[in-house]
Every structure is written in structure tokens, then in C-alpha cells.
Amino acid sequence: MRASRLLSLLLLLQNRGRMTAVELAAELEVSVRTVYRDVQALIAAGVPLYGEAGHEGGYALMDGYRTRLTGLTADEAQTLFLAGLPGPAAELGLGSVLAAAELKLEAALPAPLRDQGRRIRECFHLDAPGWYREADEVPHLPAVAAAVWQRRAIWVRYRRWYAPQVVERRLEPCGIVLKAGRWYTVARADDELRTYRIGQILALEQLDEVFDPPAGFDLARHWQAHSAALQERLWQGEAEIRISPVGIARLQDFAAQAVIDGANRGEPEADGWRRSVIPVESLEHAESELLRLGPEVEVLAPTELRERIAASTRAMAVLYD
Known part of the structure; x- marks a missing residue:
């Protein structure tokens, strides 16, 4: 020790x-x-x-003193190879740099640890995007990464989901995050830290302006707080439902964890169904999500959501009659 x-x-x-x-x-x-x-x-x-x-x-x-990379345990060496993520590194424009670093690491390790490092690469693979969804096209990712590293401001033309959909912004990018196959930059705009999806950048120009990040800025801590706040704003209401054991099992395939937890907290009835209260984003979103469960769920409240689902199922019955 x-x-x-x-x-x-x-x-x-x-x-x-x-x-x-x-x-x-x-x-x-x-x-x-x-x-x-x-x-x-x-x-x-x-x-x-x-x-x-x-x-x-x-x-x-003393100046000039360097120690060789020795003293690594097998677990430490394996972890270093596991940390090499060729996909994200290539998107950042660092694929060749990562490959060179791994070669140097291999050369510095004893033969047994070198062999274990190769086995790690053969046995584990990171595929960041979620199922049934393509990863973002991010042609401007290397330029954003360079701006983050050099602390250079950038001008971007950006597409957002609400009007006006295309806007121009001067950004001071302080960090980059890869989340579920999508790249984001945390950037300062108008003296406020905001999050921008890099795949939505339509045009980019690096400016001849150097900036300092906010005092005490910590990317991981900021992202955690941002994610928690986003999650709180996501749920706009609640729905009371009856759901079968099969329905609860199907929720695992597509629903948010908060919805799964709410469904499981319900009191079980004699037939195994549960009467539960789940959070919902909106009536439209709740309708589309609950319809995926078919006859394995019944909406009890609110009345408007129950009526929307009843209307959709009547229309489906007519279509398939």
C-alpha cells in the first residue's frame, strides 16, 4: 500500500x-x-x-527528472486501455493521437500487462448512441473542440426547435460533453452559461478573441446540475393509471426511470394490476407513450388524457374493422 x-x-x-x-x-x-x-x-x-x-x-x-511508467498493476493497465475511446476520439479529430498514445503505453509496459491491455481492446467496445437512433452528424465538432482547448470565442449559426429556428450567436465554449451519442458544448453567451447541441450548428467561424472561463467553472459539476434542473422541468403534471404486470415490464424498454418508479409504487390489486400515479411531460407525449402499452394500461385521470386515448383507440378500431 x-x-x-x-x-x-x-x-x-x-x-x-x-x-x-x-x-x-x-x-x-x-x-x-x-x-x-x-x-x-x-x-x-x-x-x-x-x-x-x-x-x-x-x-x-529537480529539473529534468522523469520517472519511467512503472509500478502499474494489471487492473490499472487494463483501465488505461479501457479509457481509450476510438469513436469519440476520432470525432474530436484525435483518433491518430489516441492511437499513438496507446502504442507508447504498450511500449512502456511489461509483456504480461501489454497482453492484458490488448485483451481489453478485444473484449470491450463503446457504442454511445441509444438504440434505434443514429448518432449526430457533427462536422463542426473538431472546430468547437479546438476553441474549447484554445479558449477562443466562436461565431455560430445555430438551429433550435422554437422560433426563430435559425439564430446567430457569439459563444465562448468552456467544455464539451458526449451524452447518449450526442455532442454538446457548454458555452457562455450574453454572460450566461448555456448548453448547445453541436449537431445543430449550421456554420462556425473562430474569432480572434481569447476568453477566460467563469471563475471556479467545473464542467462535470455544471453538467450534473444542468441535467438535474432539466429533469425537474421535464415533468409538467401527473396521470393516474391502472397498469398490468406486463405493462410494467414493457415500460422498461422505453419509459423514463421516473415513470417506471411511479408505476411500481402503486398498490397491487387482487389481479396483479397496480393503481399508480406517474409523472407526464404533456398530454400529447403521455398519450403517445401510454398507447404503446395497448390493453396493458388504463388511464383513470386526468379526464382529458383518458378521453384522448379513448378517441385514439376508437379511431384505430374503425381503421381495423
Whole structure:
């Protein structure tokens, strides 16, 4: 355990430069006193590591010192190969870079770990898009990625779902997210962070303007909060239903988790059906979704939704009579 921690400490200093004992302790999840002991152990082992006191002080490696990629466990080596995602990397314009990095990683690993890395590539494949849906066409993705990396503002012509459908925007792209086969950029526009689907960008021009992202911006944390807020806004009402065990099983194939949870929370009746309350986006969406369950669900309320489904089923009966 200590050997792994010493290697982690060494790699932290190699990759990040000077760090204080407090920063190292936080990264390694140990006490500051443990960091002091580990530093002394590395110095005793001949690692050219030195410390400086004062406000700007900390521990650092002598200039030019690099350690070889050693000390990886089998699980760590496998994880590194699993992290190589050729599909998304190619869309970002980094396919050849990823391939070169994997070759260098293979060359640095001992033969047994190199073989296990190849097996990982043979046994696992990432297919990001959902079933029955094509991935986005994203011809402007490399340009957006370059703007994110270089902190350069961009001008875009963008297509949205509400009027006016085509708009022009100056964006400061702060990050990129791949969600269910669709690429998004979190960008600042008019001093506000917004989310844009990159596949909806019709034209793009990189501007000669450099920007700084908002202070404290964290892409993962921002996306998590954005997703949670979107989920809350999604549900506009509720519907009371009776649903059979077969209907609940079919919900697993297409319904949102909130709908599945609501259906399962209902009290079971003697025949196995459940009387449940589920969230709905809109009457139109609820009608189309519940019609997919056929006779395995009955809408009890609201009355307007029940009447809409009754009208649709009567029309279907006439069509197939």
C-alpha cells in the first residue's frame, strides 16, 4: 500500500510541478505528517526531490527528472486501455493521437500487462448512441473542440426547435460533453452559461478573441446540475393509471426511470394490476407513450388524457374493422 502511495506522490510532483504538503495530503487522502515521512523515504531512495519553505514553497523534483511508467498493476493497465475511446476520439479529430498514445503505453509496459491491455481492446467496445437512433452528424465538432482547448470565442449559426429556428450567436465554449451519442458544448453567451447541441450548428467561424472561463467553472459539476434542473422541468403534471404486470415490464424498454418508479409504487390489486400515479411531460407525449402499452394500461385521470386515448383507440378500431 505504501509503495503505491509513494509512486502516486512521485507522479503527482512529476505531472503538476511544485505542491505543498497540504495539497499532497489532500490528493493522497493521508495526513500531512504521512507526506513528510513519504518525502523523506523518496529522498533516501535517491529521488532528486527538494522542499522550499515560505508562502510560495512546497516540494518539487529537480529539473529534468522523469520517472519511467512503472509500478502499474494489471487492473490499472487494463483501465488505461479501457479509457481509450476510438469513436469519440476520432470525432474530436484525435483518433491518430489516441492511437499513438496507446502504442507508447504498450511500449512502456511489461509483456504480461501489454497482453492484458490488448485483451481489453478485444473484449470491450463503446457504442454511445441509444438504440434505434443514429448518432449526430457533427462536422463542426473538431472546430468547437479546438476553441474549447484554445479558449477562443466562436461565431455560430445555430438551429433550435422554437422560433426563430435559425439564430446567430457569439459563444465562448468552456467544455464539451458526449451524452447518449450526442455532442454538446457548454458555452457562455450574453454572460450566461448555456448548453448547445453541436449537431445543430449550421456554420462556425473562430474569432480572434481569447476568453477566460467563469471563475471556479467545473464542467462535470455544471453538467450534473444542468441535467438535474432539466429533469425537474421535464415533468409538467401527473396521470393516474391502472397498469398490468406486463405493462410494467414493457415500460422498461422505453419509459423514463421516473415513470417506471411511479408505476411500481402503486398498490397491487387482487389481479396483479397496480393503481399508480406517474409523472407526464404533456398530454400529447403521455398519450403517445401510454398507447404503446395497448390493453396493458388504463388511464383513470386526468379526464382529458383518458378521453384522448379513448378517441385514439376508437379511431384505430374503425381503421381495423
